[in-house]
Amino acid sequence: MGHKDHHQTKFIPSNAPTSRTAKFKNRQGLIEATLQALSDLGYANASVSEIIKRARLSRGMIHLHFGSKDNLVIETAKHASERYHAFLETCLKCAGPSPQEQVEAIVKHDLSEDVLNATSVRVWYELRGAIYFQKELASYSDTRDERLRNVLFHLFIQLLETYGLKEATQENAEDVTFAFLALMEGMWTDYLLHQNGFQRENAKRSVFRFLQTLFPDHFDLTGAKLT
Amino acid sequence: MGHKDHHQTKFIPSNAPTSRTAKFKNRQGLIEATLQALSDLGYANASVSEIIKRARLSRGMIHLHFGSKDNLVIETAKHASERYHAFLETCLKCAGPSPQEQVEAIVKHDLSEDVLNATSVRVWYELRGAIYFQKELASYSDTRDERLRNVLFHLFIQLLETYGLKEATQENAEDVTFAFLALMEGMWTDYLLHQNGFQRENAKRSVFRFLQTLFPDHFDLTGAKLT
DNA sequence: TCATTGTATGGACGATTGTCCATTTACATG
DNA sequence: CATGTAAATGGACAATCGTCCATACAATGA
Numbered sequence: 001m002g003h004k005d006h007h008q009t010k011f012i013p014s015n016a017p018t019s020r021t022a023k024f025k026n027r028q029g030l031i032e033a034t035l036q037a038l039s040d041l042g043y044a045n046a047s048v049s050e051i052i053k054r055a056r057l058s059r060g061m062i063h064l065h066f067g068s069k070d071n072l073v074i075e076t077a078k079h080a081s082e083r084y085h086a087f088l089e090t091c092l093k094c095a096g097p098s099p100q101e102q103v104e105a106i107v108k109h110d111l112s113e114d115v116l117n118a119t120s121v122r123v124w125y126e127l128r129g130a131i132y133f134q135k136e137l138a139s140y141s142d143t144r145d146e147r148l149r150n151v152l153f154h155l156f157i158q159l160l161e162t163y164g165l166k167e168a169t170q171e172n173a174e175d176v177t178f179a180f181l182a183l184m185e186g187m188w189t190d191y192l193l194h195q196n197g198f199q200r201e202n203a204k205r206s207v208f209r210f211l212q213t214l215f216p217d218h219f220d221l222t223g224a225k226l227t
Numbered sequence: 228m229g230h231k232d233h234h235q236t237k238f239i240p241s242n243a244p245t246s247r248t249a250k251f252k253n254r255q256g257l258i259e260a261t262l263q264a265l266s267d268l269g270y271a272n273a274s275v276s277e278i279i280k281r282a283r284l285s286r287g288m289i290h291l292h293f294g295s296k297d298n299l300v301i302e303t304a305k306h307a308s309e310r311y312h313a314f315l316e317t318c319l320k321c322a323g324p325s326p327q328e329q330v331e332a333i334v335k336h337d338l339s340e341d342v343l344n345a346t347s348v349r350v351w352y353e354l355r356g357a358i359y360f361q362k363e364l365a366s367y368s369d370t371r372d373e374r375l376r377n378v379l380f381h382l383f384i385q386l387l388e389t390y391g392l393k394e395a396t397q398e399n400a401e402d403v404t405f406a407f408l409a410l411m412e413g414m415w416t417d418y419l420l421h422q423n424g425f426q427r428e429n430a431k432r433s434v435f436r437f438l439q440t441l442f443p444d445h446f447d448l449t450g451a452k453l454t
Numbered sequence: 455t456c457a458t459t460g461t462a463t464g465g466a467c468g469a470t471t472g473t474c475c476a477t478t479t480a481c482a483t484g
Numbered sequence: 485c486a487t488g489t490a491a492a493t494g495g496a497c498a499a500t501c502g503t504c505c506a507t508a509c510a511a512t513g514a
Contacts, residue, residue, distance in 0.1 A: 023491065042359055044271035048472060058493040060474075069472060122359070128420070129356050132349070133269055178417075179433040185416045186409025193355070206406040209399075213440045250461065275502055285463040287504080296502060 027065045029055045034076040039122040043073075043130045070134065077127050077140035080120070085147070087114060092151075099158040100218040106152070107207050110144075110184050111200060121192050144181060153177045159215050176214060183210060201225070254292050256282045261303040266349040270300075270357045297361065304354050304367035307347070312374070314341060319378075326385040327445040333379070334434050337371075337411050338427060348419050371408060380404045386442050403441060410437060428452070 033055035037046040048069055052059055066072040088109050095105035109115060127141045156173045187207070191198045204224040211219040260282035264273040275296055279286055293299040315336050322332035336342060354368045383400040414434070418425045428451070435451040 026492085042271075042356060043269075044357070045360055047470080049470080059472095059495080060493060061491090063473065063475095064492075125356055129269060129352055130271070131420075133272055175429070175433045175436050178429065179410060179437050182410050182413025182417055182433070183406060185413035186411070189412045189416065190405075190409055193358075202402070202405065206402045206409070209402050210406050210437075253462085274500080276500080286465080286502095287463060288461090290503065290505095291461075 023065075026055075026057060026061060029057065030061060030065060030072060031076050031079050033057075034072055035080065035119065035123050038073075038076070038126050039119040042122075043126040046073075046126075073127075073130070073134070074136050074140065076123075077137050080123060080127070081140045084115065088148070099155045100215070102155050103152070103159075103211065104219075104223050106148070107184075107204065107211075111187065111204055111207070113200075116188065116191055116200070118195060121188055124188070125192055144184065149177060149181065152180060156180075159218055162217070180210075183207060250292075253282075253284060253288060256284065257288060257292060257299060258303045258306050260284075261299055262307065262346065262350050265300075265303070265353050266346040269349075270353040273300075273353075300354075300357070300361070301363050301367065303350075304364050307350060307354070308367045311342065315375070326382040327442070330379070330382050330386075330438065331446075331450050333375070334411075334431065334438075338414065338431055338434070340427075343415065343418055343427070345422060348415055351415070352419055371411065376404060376408065379407060383407075386445055389444070407437075410434060 030051065033051050034046065036054050037050045040046075041050060048059065048062055051069075051072070052061065055061070062069055062072050066075060088106070091105045091109040092102060095101045124141070127137055131137045131141055153173055156176045157169060160169050160172055160176070184207070187203050190203070201224065205221060208219055208221050208224040212221065257278065260278050261273065263281050264277045267273075268277060275286065275289055278296075278299070279288065282288070289296055289299055293302060315333070318332045318336040319329060322328045351368070354364055358364045358368055380400055383403045384396060387396050387399055387403070411434070414430045417430070431451040432448060435446055435448055438446040439448065
């Protein structure tokens, strides 16, 4: 009934050409709708019907644009992953060059409202869980994986070296990286589970307290309060 | 065809009475099968058909024993939660009474093969994710929740007091508890994601290194090596 | 031994899943 | 304006979902 009208009012404000720009917009719309459905309903209940309802598009569009629903989910994961890494890279470039400033930037990025919010945390959790029976997701649900792990490892190496702990630097840096990543993972999980009670500032303070005990010369709790 | 035979050979070895013991066994069998299905397939694909296939029972049994599939999942979560807490309590009783020994016991419990294994971690993850659209699960997927949080909080209070840091003890203990739980959460997530590469000993060492930096008088890395 | 009771079976049911395609719509080009 | 091509629609389809029930079975008490 009103489907066509909705589509027109949504994507063709006046009388602009539909063709390619509209096709791209619909493609993006499906991805956004999938993110929303995953967030609202979880992977188990994010059906084709629920996705197209949110996209306000017709049933066949998923097949037309993505071939299958599985593929749509994979592309959605890819989209989310790229957004995460792009924003992270921006944050790292804006921050100062010193290791402590870089680490600080990573913490603030990962706990910022742009990254750690109700929708994205839910989607991230659901897509991770789905890796088991949708192996192709693994490559795109790699938030906080090898790339970031390597960056952190080298940052911590530098920080450890300033203490002159040459002997066990390698192993120490590995352990610190491992623990730091686990800590950040845990923060996200805590946000997921206690969305109402979660205090962003407390989370930041805990992480900086952790960093402070490890590197008392480089970190203090004032870092947790800055945006 | 062979359904009856399977059932008999499984639950009635010789000619024992079926009645109540068998009913209980079938009930337990369904719960175990649900755990297996959740682990193998995830919540999204753990259908009634897949569960009864693993339990080697007939379709109607779920309705008979649990009323609905949703209820079976809830009872399964309850079962898993009770098992986790019962084992944790045993570990805490076996360990020495000092705060550092109690914390150590918690770490070793949470990273032991009995608790942190392929099946249980998968189930834990899936059930947590399902809380969103199955609210009743929340009360039984509370692994590492308020109960454990309180225990840890008081243990860390005691440890902090020995340093004479009376002023900020409360806030410090909260932060430490928060960070510690996040760290353990993250370890589980890491196990989930990198099951092949995960090194139990590395995880233990990282946690103990974390504790050592916080409480250098009470913890050292030798604790990480003991079973 | 026969009736009763509780347990177990497996197929039927409507609802919903993801896929696909015949059809319609709308734009770009001749 | 007419024609061709790409985009979008929404219903048809088989498969599967969870629920439920008529039936069968097995053990117990009279």
